[in-house]
Amino acid sequence: MSLNDVSQKPYDRLAAWLAEDMAAVNALIAQRMASEHAPRIPLVATHLVEAGGKRLRPMLTLAAARLCGYEGDQHVKLAATVEFIHTATLLHDDVVDESQRRRGRPTANLLWDNKSSVLVGDYLFARSFQLMLETNSLRVMDILANASAVIAEGEVLQLTAAQDLATTEMIYLTVVRGKTAALFAAAVEVGAVIAGMPEHQVVALRDYGDALGIAFQIVDDLLDYGATDVAIGKNTGDDFRERKMTLPVIKAVKKADAKERAFWVRVIENGDQRQGDLEYANALMARHGAMEAARAEALDWAAKAQAALNVLPDHPLRGMLNDLAVYVVARIA
Amino acid sequence: MSLNDVSQKPYDRLAAWLAEDMAAVNALIAQRMASEHAPRIPLVATHLVEAGGKRLRPMLTLAAARLCGYEGDQHVKLAATVEFIHTATLLHDDVVDESQRRRGRPTANLLWDNKSSVLVGDYLFARSFQLMLETNSLRVMDILANASAVIAEGEVLQLTAAQDLATTEMIYLTVVRGKTAALFAAAVEVGAVIAGMPEHQVVALRDYGDALGIAFQIVDDLLDYGATDVAIGKNTGDDFRERKMTLPVIKAVKKADAKERAFWVRVIENGDQRQGDLEYANALMARHGAMEAARAEALDWAAKAQAALNVLPDHPLRGMLNDLAVYVVARIA
Numbered sequence: 001m002s003l004n005d006v007s008q009k010p011y012d013r014l015a016a017w018l019a020e021d022m023a024a025v026n027a028l029i030a031q032r033m034a035s036e037h038a039p040r041i042p043l044v045a046t047h048l049v050e051a052g053g054k055r056l057r058p059m060l061t062l063a064a065a066r067l068c069g070y071e072g073d074q075h076v077k078l079a080a081t082v083e084f085i086h087t088a089t090l091l092h093d094d095v096v097d098e099s100q101r102r103r104g105r106p107t108a109n110l111l112w113d114n115k116s117s118v119l120v121g122d123y124l125f126a127r128s129f130q131l132m133l134e135t136n137s138l139r140v141m142d143i144l145a146n147a148s149a150v151i152a153e154g155e156v157l158q159l160t161a162a163q164d165l166a167t168t169e170m171i172y173l174t175v176v177r178g179k180t181a182a183l184f185a186a187a188v189e190v191g192a193v194i195a196g197m198p199e200h201q202v203v204a205l206r207d208y209g210d211a212l213g214i215a216f217q218i219v220d221d222l223l224d225y226g227a228t229d230v231a232i233g234k235n236t237g238d239d240f241r242e243r244k245m246t247l248p249v250i251k252a253v254k255k256a257d258a259k260e261r262a263f264w265v266r267v268i269e270n271g272d273q274r275q276g277d278l279e280y281a282n283a284l285m286a287r288h289g290a291m292e293a294a295r296a297e298a299l300d301w302a303a304k305a306q307a308a309l310n311v312l313p314d315h316p317l318r319g320m321l322n323d324l325a326v327y328v329v330a331r332i333a
Numbered sequence: 334m335s336l337n338d339v340s341q342k343p344y345d346r347l348a349a350w351l352a353e354d355m356a357a358v359n360a361l362i363a364q365r366m367a368s369e370h371a372p373r374i375p376l377v378a379t380h381l382v383e384a385g386g387k388r389l390r391p392m393l394t395l396a397a398a399r400l401c402g403y404e405g406d407q408h409v410k411l412a413a414t415v416e417f418i419h420t421a422t423l424l425h426d427d428v429v430d431e432s433q434r435r436r437g438r439p440t441a442n443l444l445w446d447n448k449s450s451v452l453v454g455d456y457l458f459a460r461s462f463q464l465m466l467e468t469n470s471l472r473v474m475d476i477l478a479n480a481s482a483v484i485a486e487g488e489v490l491q492l493t494a495a496q497d498l499a500t501t502e503m504i505y506l507t508v509v510r511g512k513t514a515a516l517f518a519a520a521v522e523v524g525a526v527i528a529g530m531p532e533h534q535v536v537a538l539r540d541y542g543d544a545l546g547i548a549f550q551i552v553d554d555l556l557d558y559g560a561t562d563v564a565i566g567k568n569t570g571d572d573f574r575e576r577k578m579t580l581p582v583i584k585a586v587k588k589a590d591a592k593e594r595a596f597w598v599r600v601i602e603n604g605d606q607r608q609g610d611l612e613y614a615n616a617l618m619a620r621h622g623a624m625e626a627a628r629a630e631a632l633d634w635a636a637k638a639q640a641a642l643n644v645l646p647d648h649p650l651r652g653m654l655n656d657l658a659v660y661v662v663a664r665i666a
Contacts, residue, residue, distance in 0.1 A: 037507055038489040092455060095428075096448040115429040118451055119488045122425060122458070126481035129462055133474055141466055141474070148459035155452045156371040174370055 010323035014059055017317065021062045021076060022055065028080045032127050044108050044120040048087055057187045058083040060212075060321075064191025064205050067317040074135045074194050081144060082187045084128035089151055089183075091121035096155070097242055140190045147186035154178015158244065165253055165261075165269055167245035173214070180220075181213030204311045208321065211305035216328045218298040221246035222291060223331065225282055237278050243268045247297065249281070251290035260284055298329045343656035347392055350650065354395045354409060355388065361413045365460050377441050377453040381420055390520045391416040393545075393654075397524025397538050400650040407468045407527050414477060415520045417461035422484055422516075424454035429488070430575055473523045480519035487511015491577065498586055498594075498602055500578035506547070513553075514546030537644045541654065544638035549661045551631040554579035555624060556664065558615055570611050576601045580630065582614070584623035593617055631662045 015022065029049060035041040058079035065075035094107040095114045109117040125148070132141050158175045161167040188209035192202040224239040225248060239246050245253075245268070253264050263280065266272045285291055305325040312318050348355065362382060368374040391412035398408035427440040428447045442450040458481070465474050491508045494500040521542035525535040557572040558581060572579050578586075578601070586597050596613065599605045618624055638658040645651050 035486050035489070037511070038486045038493065040493050041486065041489050089455075092451050095451055114447070115492055116489065118425050118428055119485055119492065122422075122454075123482060123485035123489065125455070125458055126478060126485055129478040130475075130482060133471060133478055136471065138466060138469065142463075145459060145462040145466055149456060149463060152452055152456035152459055153368050153371045153374065156368070156374050156449065156456065159448055159452065160371065160373050178370070 060187040064188040068195030070195035081131045088121040088124040091117045150182040176217040180217040184213030185209035207308040215301035247294040248290040255288040343660040393520040397521040401528030403528035414464040421454040421457040483515040496576045509550040513550040517546030518542035540641040548634035580627040581623040588621040
């Protein structure tokens, strides 16, 4: 199963419920991507924005705001802000990872060049800040600026943790919280803040986003080792090639015997990767139950996300967010 | 002459007058570059920040604020914000340009990798937004967020204008206004805004920064063709190698005969560069007086910068800013 599978109910129910808001977000994104002087900017950005991303993060902002009874229109600006930040990080990630495919299409760095990806990413970052300023809410700006810093910090930490077999599950969690969960958490938090919710409910929604983001990223990392046969729109094996220390690898390394450890040292630390190594890595992870253990952790985080929702008002959107937590893990069912 | 030449009076007088403020800016920069989780961030950023950059832009912010009679401490935050934005763009520029030297030292992308330069740049951008939020001035945030967007736009435009002999002086001016003058203008404007100056004086200072930035960049582009023998801390000939359409090239191309045009097509449009081509390009620019004409334009912009200062209060700092405008052009005297 993948996020593209139309049989997936929670995501579709959210999309249907928020369709009008989402149309406004898409219109705003198209409008603010424009550049008077540099037509390459909308060209590059549109390639990514229109490539069928599911707009999960802006949808979380809209859902949080509406669930909190918000009736204004600032949540549309915030949702677009969140999507701009996300798109900017994707453009930069693809440069950093030297990726070739994203959302089933060639990446922008491959179609144009790394330069365009770096600079258009910078432009979208700047646009995201311009957009959030329009809300006039210093608290909202603070949340999103902090998230941007934590995202970059997580990415840098991932860079230094890669190729290092000593990377612990604790370090992995810090990386994931930064590179993924920070924006999920900020996305729902700003929705609650703009709606003027009491503090404990703002915190609950932020906790939901944090746990949902962690579950989502653990599953993403599992999918990169081919946990499913369904196309996920990017190449599997990328993390292995980039020698990233993701959760299943960390778990397999922890249980490795001397011979297995020598294998991990060669492929991850020394970067000496040969034909059949990815398959052997998969076999080692299977032997030690690393995939199942990682999936169990993703389910734990999904449960934490659901538990956080308890203090929120009874609302159809609360039910959908609840189901969404299970759904992001069910991608590898 | 170069900015590093201690005999240069206007810069030194500014630095001496603002020494206490500047020490506070440097302390704030060091403090905010820190990262709890990713020690590589201060490592990379410090490499660049401590490499002896002259802190010209933050100094402009401090000078503008003090010239306007400002007595608070927000200008220190704004100056640090400006330097963070500048440092982030330098890190990304070096990736885009594949540069090897900056401020007389190997670039971060060479010492670490492109990945670190991209991500640490992103971190500094995010930090700059966190810092500007602390001023609680929406107007200041708006100016700096706009400048960030215009900078990225200018860089993308430069990318698409490179290798294109049809690039006009008008396009060059748009690029320069974006990639350089936007931050000069914002740097002085926020100083005036935080000091609560009347609108016509805010505009005057912005105009000063805009014209100063344009003069500065024209001269930078001339220096890249070896207009002086003094080391400028980066390789000369970089723009030629990157096939950038800077002002002296545009002027030489405009006056080229058929044979000369064939040369420019080969080296700039086709990128077929051979031994001796840079020297021949210099000879063609000399033949058509392209360097002198470009220098004359830089002087015109310096004069515009000076004229803008007329409506500002009489103050020793006004005199220094006035002299600074001549000084940035005198680098190629």
